[in-house]
Amino acid sequence: MSKAEPLLVFRVGSYEYGIPVAEMREIARVGELRSIPGAAGGIIGFTALRGRLMPVFDLRERLGVPHPAPAKGARVVVGSVRGELAAIVTDEVSEVVTVPKSSIESVPAMWAGAASNEVRGVAHLGERRIFVLALNRLLKD
Amino acid sequence: MWDDLFDPEESAGFFRAEADALLLRIDAEQPNLAHSLESGTTNVAAVDAVLDALRSLQRNAEMLGYGALQHVASRVERLCEIVRDGRVPLAESGVEMLVAGRAFLGELAASSPAAEPVPAGLDEYVDRLERLIAIYSETASIREMHRAPAASPIAPPAPVLSQASQPVTVERSEPDRAPAPTTARTLRIEIERFDELVRCVGDLAAQASRLAALGGDAEACASVLDRVTADMTAALASTRLTTVAQAFDWLSGAVAKMSAAAGKRVNLEASGTDAPFDRAIVVEAGAALMHLLRHCIESDIESPRDRERSRKPAAATLAFNAFVCGNQTVLEVIDDGSGKNALQAGDVSAARHGLARLNGTLTVDTIPGRGLYATARLPLPAALLRCVLVRVAGDVFAVPFDTVVRTHRIAERDETFPLLRVADFLQLARAGAVADAFVVNVDVHGRKAALAVERIEGERQIAVRPLGRLVGPVDGVAGAAVLGDGSIALVLDPLALVTAAQKRRE
Structure with a gap:
């Protein structure tokens, strides 16, 4: 087991998030969005990527921050969790950084609001604070 | 999931219910395995079903610290693996070992993980099992070495004869060679690959409907494509589907056993069990169904005496209906028991969690004095x-x-x-x-x-x-x-x- 964890870092609003490269499939542009009535937990709809359906998550929705619907063509990070795909809306995809696993700390209480359930920890990169996502926490069961 | 229900006693109860369901799967295969003895060929599907059940059992046992049970299950699993992969015929000794192993597993599952007393004769059994595993793996390796290349299904080319006009008798080179095992030729594929294949067929169908809109030749072409994709879907579906009756063939046995143990009288009325069911989720769905039935029989249905007191027939009716609705198989479980609130019942929430993991849902309605009405819904494969x-x-x-x-x-x-x-x-x-x-x-x-x-x-x-x-x-x-x-x-x-x-x- 390696001690370093490569993370794909992206920005949503004023927060930076990281998703382990191992859980990531691709970066794509979101197509038509189809809303799902009654779907909770930050899901803003379904989209189809090359014929494959996947739910689209907006982390701002999860945080209760007001936000416009993503424009067609907005960038999404597509991750895979137990055979299912999830697309996460981003404002900007910045880079891949490698952080030592030991440097990922649990989320301090003051940031719990920004973190919500799907964040597994926070990595410090100089002045930057990157919330590390755990995609399996997006599952509803 | 397990974490939010982790009360050791409660977990032990759930484990027992799941173990019961898994052991019943093994029981269900016993006639098939016994039949293997008569026919001299191993029924691979039956061994696979036993293997699946043993593996699920081990996972659960590991989670809850049932060490001895996990060990026995893993050794029985090893035996089955050799039988399957080494194509070693399952001899009488093997079936005997499976039956004895099944009995020990039942005993171990009924105990609690902390106490886990060693049932009498378990050590000797494990010794015998290890010896048999050694013998079987040796047999398997010998068979592997002697697997003649001529055993390939392609017939060797006929010898070229110089005097073609003369009748010749071709001598069999190995007249005493054992016939190749006639197990059904099967192919195991990952569920993801299967789903991918279905998705591709879906894409084809979607494009066919666009072609149809173009009219003329394209439309004729689309109608052919439509038929082909329909055939492909049917073929794919049949590889993945079983029936409710086959998926839960342990149902009436389990209901009889549970009601006898609980001192209840229960008549099971099953209908619609020829409805299709996703083969890939049979074991997990069975465990969830088992929890639900357990709740009905142990908690909801009253004792014969209490039923007579409330002017109900002494024997309760437990209805099990299956039908298809769109892309789902629906299973209804209805009893005419006490109808007490089931929202907090452990078995019901275990069933609900189990079904949720399979993308299914469970709704349970109760009417006090009248009974319980549960609807479980499970997706059919894409x-x-x-x-x-x-x-x-x-x-x-x-x-x-x-x-x-x-x-x-x-x-x-x-x-x-x-x-x-x-x-x-x-x-x-x-x-x-x-x-x-x-x-x-x-x-x-x-x-x-x-x-x-x-x-x-x-x-x-x-x-x-x-x-x-x-x-x-x-x-x-x-x-x-x-x-x-x-x-x-x-x-x-x-x-x-x-x-x-x-x-x-x-």
């Missing part, structure tokens, strides 16, 4: 489904065709179908003043509703997928599909809609 497409609040929805009785203008509505406005039920915001102009009359297992919609867009074969575990259950929606033009339709859940329509009428 498949092409003929649907009526409708428009509601500007978006396209699909209604599974097999539930549709007819469609017509709302003004000519048949009053025997209670009206349900889909937009209201799903709380969709209507843009402007579009009114519902049409209704789709649906009938699910005798329950009816007239679904009011804005427009009817036509009929289409679409590749329906369940909403998935990331979205979770949505009341009234059973799945989604990508249409030919790349847009997405949500597939309505007729059962939820007829249920809502009936409730609103009451």
